[in-house]
Amino acid sequence: MHQKNRCSSLLLSLCLITLSSAAFAQTAPTQTASTNFFSAWENRVRATLARQPSYPIPVIAPSAQMVQLFRFDYVHEYTPARTTTDIYDNSKGLNLIPWANTEIDICLPPFIQHNNPKVLDGAGDFSFTVKYRPFASPDKHHSYSLGGQVAVSVPTGSYKNGALVSTITPTVMGGKGFGPFAIQSTIGAALPKSDASAIGRTITWNTTLQARVAKIFWPEIEFNSNYYHEGPNNGKNQTFVSPGFMVSKINFRHTPGNRLALIFGSGFQVATSTFHTYNHAYVFTSRFAF
Numbered sequence: 001m002h003q004k005n006r007c008s009s010l011l012l013s014l015c016l017i018t019l020s021s022a023a024f025a026q027t028a029p030t031q032t033a034s035t036n037f038f039s040a041w042e043n044r045v046r047a048t049l050a051r052q053p054s055y056p057i058p059v060i061a062p063s064a065q066m067v068q069l070f071r072f073d074y075v076h077e078y079t080p081a082r083t084t085t086d087i088y089d090n091s092k093g094l095n096l097i098p099w100a101n102t103e104i105d106i107c108l109p110p111f112i113q114h115n116n117p118k119v120l121d122g123a124g125d126f127s128f129t130v131k132y133r134p135f136a137s138p139d140k141h142h143s144y145s146l147g148g149q150v151a152v153s154v155p156t157g158s159y160k161n162g163a164l165v166s167t168i169t170p171t172v173m174g175g176k177g178f179g180p181f182a183i184q185s186t187i188g189a190a191l192p193k194s195d196a197s198a199i200g201r202t203i204t205w206n207t208t209l210q211a212r213v214a215k216i217f218w219p220e221i222e223f224n225s226n227y228y229h230e231g232p233n234n235g236k237n238q239t240f241v242s243p244g245f246m247v248s249k250i251n252f253r254h255t256p257g258n259r260l261a262l263i264f265g266s267g268f269q270v271a272t273s274t275f276h277t278y279n280h281a282y283v284f285t286s287r288f289a290f
Contacts, residue, residue, distance in 0.1 A: 045097045045259070052136040053143045055175065055182035059244040059267035059285050060222055061206035062186050064133050064147040064173035068097045069263070069289040077278040085278070086113040091127055091153075092285075101136075105129035107151075112161045122158035127151055143177030166193040171204075180212040200231015210246075218246040222267065238276040240269040242283075249289065263287040 048066050057063040073090035093108040110124040133147030151169040155162050171188030190202040203226070210220040222242040228234060244267025252260045269281040 041098075044100055048097050048100055049259075051101075051138060052133070052145045053139050053175065053177045053182070054248075055177055055184070055210055055212070056218055056246045056248040056263065056265075058184060058206075058208040058210070058220055058222055059246060059265045059283055060224055060242055060269070061184065061208050062149065062171060062173060062188075063184055064131075064136075064145040064175055064186075066097055066101065066103050066131070066133055067095050067287075067289065068103075068259075069095050069287045071095065071285065071287045073283065073285045075281055075283050077281040079278045080276070081116075083114070083116045085115065087111075087124075088113070090283075091124065101133050101147075103129075103131040103133075103149075105131070105151075109156055109162075120159035120161075122161040124157045125153045125162035126156045127153035139177060143182075144175060146174040148172045163192070164199060165195060167191065168193065169204075182210040182212075184208045184210070197230050200233060201229045203227040203229065216248050216250065218248060218265075220244050220246065220267075224269065225273075233275070236275045237273060238271065239273040240276075240280075241272050242267045242269045244268065244283070259289055261289045263289060 045068050049068075052065055055065070057065050057067060071092040071094075073087075073092045075085075075087040075090050077085040077087070079085060088111040089108055091107045091110050094106045096104050096106075098104055105128060107127040107129065109126045111121070112124055113121045129149050129151040131147060131149035133145055135144070135146040137144050149171050151171070153163060153167045153169075155165055157163070167190050169188050169190045171186055173184070173186040175182060175184035185205075185207045187203070187205045190204065192199045192201070205225045205227070206222060208220055208222045210218050212218055220243070222244065223239065224242055225237060225239040227237045244265060246263070246265035248263050249261040250263070251258060252262070264284075264286045266285070267283045269283065271279050
């Protein structure tokens with residue numbers, strides 16, 4: 001009887017050892033694959049960023065520059081009716097580089113606070129962006145970047161804080177560095193999926209002049225213009241002049257290849273056109289690169 005029990009125990013031990021070996025054999029390649037996946041991602045991001053200039057994405061306007069970071073913006077607007085509107089997040093979020101020269105932005109819905117008892121506060125629309133930058137050269141060569149993006153918004157806003165229909169916004173973007181100076185410009189069109197004659201189409205043109213001071217400080221001036229075709233603002237345009245600054249890449253660790261950094265900036269929009277939906281606005285942007 002005792003011998004039978006010993007045989008059963010030995011058999012059970014052998015089974016447990018066999019199962020443990022099989023489990024280790026299954027998990028070891030998975031861990032290696034996971035390590036290889038993240039290593040390949042890191043190498044791809046480094047290579048993509050190394051092929052472009054060092055000037056930063058402006059405070060307000062988009063850019064052909066590739067980034068991998070989490071971004072949160074805050075906007076405080078003063079309207080013609082002498083009320084204020086606070087926009088938290090301002091349709092920013094997570095920017096990733098999943099493929100070479102390609103960026104995908106997952107833009108979280110902003111929260112809009114009107115500070116007006118007659119208008120309800122609420123969330124805006126969810127959106128995402130796919131950007132591709134086929135041409136670029138770093139500072140030590142020709143210092144330029146050229147690319148395009150397509151942004152898609154989904155009407156998820158509450159209490160009329162978003163659009164009535166989905167909108168597709170294709171944009172062409174480019175930038176050129178001249179030593180410590182840089183100029184960036186973009187042009188795009190917001191195209192509603194339906195009811196375009198009632199909602200209208202908007203052409204957006206941004207131009208930014210930047211200068212580098214003390215390695216990481218970039219004062220800038222932006223010119224942000226919207227041109228309206230069809231819809232309630234048909235034939236009108238609005239332009240803002242926006243002085244501001246960016247502070248790029250305050251690194252958390254000064255080690256080779258480290259990309260963990262804080263980037264932040266601020267700007268002040270001033271309406272210079274006769275027609276404008278708000279008089280001026282304070283903009284703050286914060287970005288955590290990884």
